[in-house]
Amino acid sequence: MRPIKVLCCLALFLFLAACGEQPASNTTASQGKGQSNLKTYKHSEDGIPASLDPVKASSSYAGLVVLNVFDTLYSYQYLKRPYQLKPNLALDLPQVSEDGLTYTISIKPGVRFHDHVAFEGGQGREVVAEDFVYSIKRSFDPKSNASGAWLWQGKIKGLTEWKEAGADYDAPVEGLQPINEHTIQITLAQPYPQLTYTLAMPFSAIVPREVVTHLGPSFGAQPIGSGPFVLQRFDADVAYFNKNESFRQEPFDPAAEGYDPEIHAGLGIESLAGQSPPFIDRLEIHFIRESSSRWNAFTKGDDIQYTTVPKDKQNTVILKQAPLTLHPQITENYHHRYGTETGFIYSGFNMEDPTFGITGNLEQDEKNKALRCAIRKAHDWRQKNKAFYFGLGTVFPGIIPPSVPEFDHHTSQDSITTDIAGAKALLEQSGWQLDELPVFEYHVNASVQNRQNFAQLRAFLGKIGYPLHKIEYHPYPSFGAFYRAVQNRETPFFFMGWTLDYPDAESALQLLYGPNQTPGANHFNYQNPEYDALYRQASIMQPSNERTAIYRQMNQMVIDDCVLISGLSRNKIHLWHKNVVTYPDRQMLGGGHLRYVDVN
Amino acid sequence: MSKWKLAFKPILTGIPLLLGVTWVSFLLMVYFGPDLSYTMAGKNPSTEQLQLIRHNLGYDQGFWHRYLAYLKELVTFDFGHSMYKDQKVTSMISNALPTTFYTLLPGFLLGHVISLVLAMLAARHQGRFIDKVIMTGSVIGMSISFLVVIVAFQLMFSSVHGLDWFPVRGWRIHGVDGQWSWSLYLQYVAVPTMAILFVTLGYNTRFYRAILVDEQDKEHIMTAQAYGHSTFNIYGKHLLKNALIPLMTRFLFSIPLVFISGALLIESHFGIPGMGQLTYDAIMAGDQPILKAVIALTAVGLVLMMMFSDLINSWVDPRLRDS
CATH class of the missing domain: 3.40.190.10 (Periplasmic binding protein-like II)
Incomplete structure (x- = not known):
């Protein structure tokens, strides 16, 4: 009989819990105040x-x-x-x-x-x-x-x-x-x-x-x-x-x-x-990393009233990608908006590393530049956007993202267009034999998505004949460890993101300014005296057409030198309850x- | 051996244990843990700023200097401020520890009690249908990932896509008047408790069954059966009492690990501000003061449990005391 009694107690415990009053959204926030009519x-x-x-x-x-x-x-x-x-x-x-x-x-x-x-x-x-x-x-x-x-x-x-x-x-x-x-x-x-x-x-x-x-x-x-x-x-x-x-x-x-x-x-x-x-009396900010937890709490009704749509729930929310349409059930229950980030993601080369960067030998440097450009040509942004960002991201050439007024719609799209034949031809013209290509190390902080990113990049490079056994995954246990490696110039190739601090392209252009080399923001350790001179010239100028022209000229330099594979600004879907x-x-x-x- | 000797023996053996645990963990933290200086320095630091932050964090000091400082912190129980959160470590722990206690206690106690009951049932019907059902259930519980159980239970019991009986996450066990509310407590603790039970029942039941099966084959049990004692008498009085030492040892030794290190997955997934969440965040951030305190507390807890375990064992089995 005893085991049965214990099980009965457990059942009673669960029953009591289930029957207990649900915490009301407003009252719980006003703990100890005795005021239940607060917003x-x-x-x-x-x-x-x-x-x-x-x-x-x-x-x-x-x-x-x-x-x-x-x-x-x-x-x-x-x-x-x-x-x-x-x-x-x-x-x-x-x-x-x-x-x-x-x-x-x-x-x-x-x-x-x-x-x-x-x-x-x-x-x-x-x-x-x-x-x-x-x-x-x-x-x-x-x-x-x-x-x-x-x-x-x-x-x-x-x-x-x-x-x-x-x-x-x-x-x-x-x-x-x-x-x-x-x-x-x-x-x-x-x-x-x-x-x-x-x-x-x-x-x-x-x-x-x-x-x-x-x-x-x-x-x-x-x-x-x-x-x-x-x-x-x-x-x-x-x-x-x-x-x-x-x-x-x-x-x-x-x-x-x-x-x-x-x-x-x-x-x-x-x-x-x-x-x-x-306008509200109480504000609660719930910091929830686990996406399923956040989604369940949002859809439950009273736990949280706003969320961005987690990546693993986008299938549930999106009905059609072009034009972006949400499921009627979502639009019926919640307000929504789409927001493009004021930053972007990119992959970059460490120009100080002889694998892809500057060696001091002019002939080798030209070969390395051709290799960087060939790797960029192999990159398929459309696929990447579709696979990881539900096709919602905005792909743009260079480092001036669409969120700033200096963005140029007329910049050539070549640097973000896949060109396998062009990449192969470039390698051949610059004297690269496929078996001579260096080991390609992909440095990134460990995560499932970054592992998938690597697999996709490996497939892209495979298309231009890059020996697959030479493409290696180098994960770091945390972003801190990865960032330390980047700052210490231990990463020939890395995948990162950059958020602009203000709506001025200077916030992105500083990424390539020579004196900002690591541990500064120039993770590429890119050194280009002409670029640096333009940066210094523009950095003291008030917003003007002339300054915008300089910004765009600098952007083109970065594109021409194939310093990075960029970029994509992610698009978030924001949802909030209709009573908010x-x-x-x-x-x-x-x-x-x-x-x-x-x-x- | 006197009770005092029994009590102090673990302390003497515990000191090398403490030193060993703290030394090894500190070594791992210093040489393999995250380096916070790079993330704290911000987006565009100079080499000088980086060095300054490294100095402020004590990274530029020698290993032994830092380790001795750690031991001093352990003795004084003052681990300073969190590197990451700007809060006093002792106050963070004193806030988190009761939460973990309340979160894990029902699952911990029920897990052991139910496992023991199931193990007794299985042992009594060894090799028969009931035994096989219980053991199969145990293996299933052991085989499913804890994370899967947590996500599935949250979906089943808390979400609008399931039964929607309990809150999805959080920890608000005080009512509108700021007083402890049993009703709220039961709501918030129910799903974590069920998840803990589901996962731990299998391990505990199999362990307890093995102990009980071994014990029930002994001569004194057979003798009791031959004398016609009731099943309740045999199990309650003779079998459990004689199996108490391994049972208590397992129970006691799981206390510091569970309550001080906390249930990392449970707390981080359900958003419960306990020791598990604190430890998880500290590991992810490389917050050494918190990690040092948690490791030290766990080691001290283990030593204390060794002490209690020896005392209780000598009380349960007088032969240990006499030897």
Whole structure:
């Protein structure tokens, strides 16, 4: 009888559990508050942030949180595409001197930090110009392990000297001065037209000195800013926020945010006009890596209200690829939009590695260039797009992706067109015998998709006669290990992605700038004096046709030198519940759209 | 041997064990673990910035210097801040450990109890139909990947495509008033418990059956049967009591592994903020302070269990005490 009793107990246990009340979406979010009528929005992301300290917010997941807890001087218009900057904490766009070296920025008065015991009386004090100066200095503090110093390194006058002098926060920086409580002046060593963009990035978010000092290293776990939401708790994979009740009153103006009825009608956004964000009382961000878990939680109805469609669920969602059509059941139950990333994926050659790069022997260098170009000609982007991105990706030549205004629709498509006969002819003309071809090592972080990528590339190369036994897979156990190998120049050929930091092609062109060689962003270790000279020339120019022409010339150089096989910008499908009013964006806005979310 | 000697013997043997485990794991971490400096340095760092971060993370110090610092951390139980999350390691562990305890306890206890019952049934009907059914079930449970079980159970019990009885994921066991809610707890723990049961029943049942079958062939059981003792008496009093040492040893030694290392797959898939999730994230990120603490805690837990195991064994079997 005893085993039966035990089984009965188990059955009873399960029965009780099944009969228990389901957690309601709104009530659970308001734990301990006793308020069940609060508006809660449950967002999801497919990765987990690490530190929430702005100076370390290098991942998009950390950036998402940072931009909602802290203020930056500038942000992007909610709905406008291509992306347009707008003042956030700043009163207006910066006043720039004629020589482009001095930026004067006024900040809004009366904006207060969230309450914290480190403030006098525990109440958040007003944000002042000195806070911005302090926040930028932190990126140059040797003790802060900051990730974003490269944005201002050598550009803002005196920061490097301040760091070398011991990083004393009480010491002034020549190029970073608070003129008065609400005015900042930035002086540059040379014109830096992208500066305003960097002031919209999470790295430039404004933090209160006394709280940073009070919390020490724990500031990254308990961030205090002046943004629209106050972080309540951050479990391993859920962050809970409350609305910042004292957030400044700035009525939402759809037209000023780029509202376009043709794109945004039917989403309910226009109904928010005149109200001040944030519109929700509680925000939950669920960081869910497991795609099946995320999908089940989204379709269940109350666990999360937004997701991007995981790769393994695209078959469930997509009815037709051209033109992209979703299943009626999906469009009936959820709002959706497609969004192209402001970055791209590519495969690159390490030009310093003699296998494919520069050897110093001119004849061999020409042969290597022909080999790189032949490998690129063998590449079938259409197949790759179809196999791994459901045909949704946008393939483009070079490194200026379609998401930036400098993109050129007229660039030759040859570099992204498969040409097996051309590849074979190129190898033959340049004197390559097939059995002399070097071992082809494919370096990448280990994952199922990357293994499949390798198998596909191997098949592409097989078509031009590359000996298959010479094509090797070199996986690394983690992205960190792979990235270290790239930075240490141990990877003759690698597969990576790049996300633009601002909507300016310079953010991609810096990838090939010689002085940025590894450990910098130039993972190819590409050295081309002509390219570098053009980069330097363009980097101090304000947006203009002339600058765009230079950008395109640089793009063509990279294509002609066959430094990389590029590129494809991935297209994500965003889904959200019909009771949620939003227009989600995971790119430049970086989470800035969450303050405009409403829940009916 | 006195109880004190019995208790302290494992401590003495445990010290080399602790040193060995910490040394080997630290060696693996230092030479084969991820190097965080490259990812922390951001997109476009200079060589100098990289070196600075390496210095801040302590990567530029010698192995023995770092290992001795680790031992000091172990003694003081202060592992500093997570390299990745900016939180105090001890506070992260103290938050995660109760969650893991509540998540795994039902599956752990039920798994052992049900396995024991099934093993007794199988042993009693050794070679017959019931035995074969139980053993076949055990092999099936052992053969299916844990991950497949988790995904399938989540789909069956939690998703709208299945029964939709339980939450898909998460861990909200406190009600609106902020108080512990049994109803919520049972909902969130049900599917993980079923998944744990499905996978562990097979292993435990086969192990317990082997012990019991071996024990039931012994002369004292045959004698009891010859004297006409009831089955309940024979199994409850004679067989289980004599098999208690291997049973308790298995039970006790699985505690630190399960509760401190946690159920990596269960917690990461169900989004439960326990030790498994913490360890998984630390492994993926190369967060050495957390890994050091988890490894040290597991090793200490094992030593403690060795101590308890010896004490309990001597209590169960007085011959051990006398020897």
